[in-house]
Amino acid sequence: MDENLMMIWQKCLQFMRDNLNAAEDNSDLKKLEKSFDMLFDKVQPLSLVANNLTLIVPSDFYKEYIEDNYLSLLSAALKKNLGKGVKLWYSVMENRPTGQEKPVTMNMKGKSVPTPKMQETMPQGFSANIVNPFVVPGIRKVNIDSNLKSDYSFDNYIEGESNKFAATVARSIAKRPGATAFNPLFLHGGYGVGKTHLGQAVGLEVKNQFPDKVVLYLSSEKFIQQFISAAKAHKQTEFANFYQMVDVLIIDDIQFLSGKSATQDSFFHIFDHLHQNGKQIILTSDKAPADIMDIQERIVSRFKWGLSAEIKSPDLSTRRQIIVDKLSRDGIVLPGDMLDFLAAEAKTNVRELIGVINSVIAYSTVYRTDLSLELLKDTINKIAANQKKVINIPYIQEVVCDYFGIKKEQLLSKTRKREIALPRQLAMYFSKELTNATFTKIGEEMGGKDHSTVMYACDTIKDVSKIDKEVKKYVKDLAERIKK
Numbered sequence: 001m002d003e004n005l006m007m008i009w010q011k012c013l014q015f016m017r018d019n020l021n022a023a024e025d026n027s028d029l030k031k032l033e034k035s036f037d038m039l040f041d042k043v044q045p046l047s048l049v050a051n052n053l054t055l056i057v058p059s060d061f062y063k064e065y066i067e068d069n070y071l072s073l074l075s076a077a078l079k080k081n082l083g084k085g086v087k088l089w090y091s092v093m094e095n096r097p098t099g100q101e102k103p104v105t106m107n108m109k110g111k112s113v114p115t116p117k118m119q120e121t122m123p124q125g126f127s128a129n130i131v132n133p134f135v136v137p138g139i140r141k142v143n144i145d146s147n148l149k150s151d152y153s154f155d156n157y158i159e160g161e162s163n164k165f166a167a168t169v170a171r172s173i174a175k176r177p178g179a180t181a182f183n184p185l186f187l188h189g190g191y192g193v194g195k196t197h198l199g200q201a202v203g204l205e206v207k208n209q210f211p212d213k214v215v216l217y218l219s220s221e222k223f224i225q226q227f228i229s230a231a232k233a234h235k236q237t238e239f240a241n242f243y244q245m246v247d248v249l250i251i252d253d254i255q256f257l258s259g260k261s262a263t264q265d266s267f268f269h270i271f272d273h274l275h276q277n278g279k280q281i282i283l284t285s286d287k288a289p290a291d292i293m294d295i296q297e298r299i300v301s302r303f304k305w306g307l308s309a310e311i312k313s314p315d316l317s318t319r320r321q322i323i324v325d326k327l328s329r330d331g332i333v334l335p336g337d338m339l340d341f342l343a344a345e346a347k348t349n350v351r352e353l354i355g356v357i358n359s360v361i362a363y364s365t366v367y368r369t370d371l372s373l374e375l376l377k378d379t380i381n382k383i384a385a386n387q388k389k390v391i392n393i394p395y396i397q398e399v400v401c402d403y404f405g406i407k408k409e410q411l412l413s414k415t416r417k418r419e420i421a422l423p424r425q426l427a428m429y430f431s432k433e434l435t436n437a438t439f440t441k442i443g444e445e446m447g448g449k450d451h452s453t454v455m456y457a458c459d460t461i462k463d464v465s466k467i468d469k470e471v472k473k474y475v476k477d478l479a480e481r482i483k484k
């Protein structure tokens, strides 16, 4: 997406939020405040051509809701950031095989007046982002964001006894997605052993080999949240339609479907549709299929249709190889005794091991010194001493409050004033990044917020920190303080 347009849109959103804040006493606007984030999370700018701003909205419902509730505010935001005379267009994704926009021209009183239709063709650079599950069924090729991390490739995946079987199967799936007997591929194992990496490696390889295939990676938490939003808007069919056009669907931490019976029903139908149509499904879980509680038997039996592969904690030689590989990508070569020492340090999972490696890289970069075994031991001991400090949600809240000079009650309150709302979003973001807490758990600990609010906060901080220097600095400073 055009970065400049994205920045303008962020400014418009910020302007609208700020003005919702300013009118806190107004009960109507207070009502709007609640739905604001949920609503605009699913609205994206598509293009800005000669004073014509086009927004992508998932369905007519969104367009109408914006028109009814936010038009004057949006009008003011556009006027402020783009000047007078901006025409607003909507590209409604639902039931719109040609992707045509529905035009609305705003006068500056905030009323919409009809304008002639724009050319009814698919806009250039159309992209159906994952946050918008309501995609036009008539579009054959949809350019969705696969949500894959380029680091999680097969090239960067070290194989050893603990993961050889799973990795071999994953590689063969990547060559013929949906056409092997390994469908679904169900990867299970403990914390940080490489399930996500391997699942995504298949996705990346499929994208490389078959660029036309639609690959989608997402967490089950996101799947659940999208299903709930779709159900609220009576859009379950569109939700299912979206997933049914995916060629390779990778869902992480599928165990979180536990107890979510309505989402399970939807997942079941999507699964069957994909499977019957030769599409590949890859699932990861911290438990074997039979050990997941509160999940429908028909789903468990489908998990077992393909191949269930366990990934275990890496053995010493695999850990050693991971270290060599990771360090060499940073141009660092260590002598054998140091490699042995490091490999012996992180026994249980690769994530912990990578944490140690990163610290060593940071150490050698900062001190510009050749590491001796003694220095290395010293560094590791210091890291270990620091790691004794438990990073949990209350601790993160404490650091954030201290940094911004605000009280914990304010952080946990419902106020949307930017000086409080931003620290709150940062606290949510770090809670997700640095603890194992689920979105739901974080929401509970952040003063009883909904899990979707937490997801939105995490996405916002990730996105905004890329374009806003101030937020980027907050993220950097806080990361240092929390980990110190």
Ligand SMILES: Nc1ncnc2c1ncn2[C@@H]1O[C@H](COP(=O)(O)OP(=O)(O)OP(=O)(O)O)[C@@H](O)[C@H]1O
Pocket (backbone or CB within 6 Å): 152, 156, 157, 158, 159, 163, 189, 190, 191, 192, 193, 194, 195, 196, 197, 198, 284, 286, 322, 350, 351, 354
């Ligand atoms: N075999 C491996 N080779 C190289 N890197 C690995 C390997 N296994 C894991 N990693 C790295 O370890 C980190 C954690 O891996 P990953 O997130 O895939 O674990 P996970 O099993 O999905 O964990 P969780 O259960 O917490 O989601 C990632 O940075 C990943 O790239």
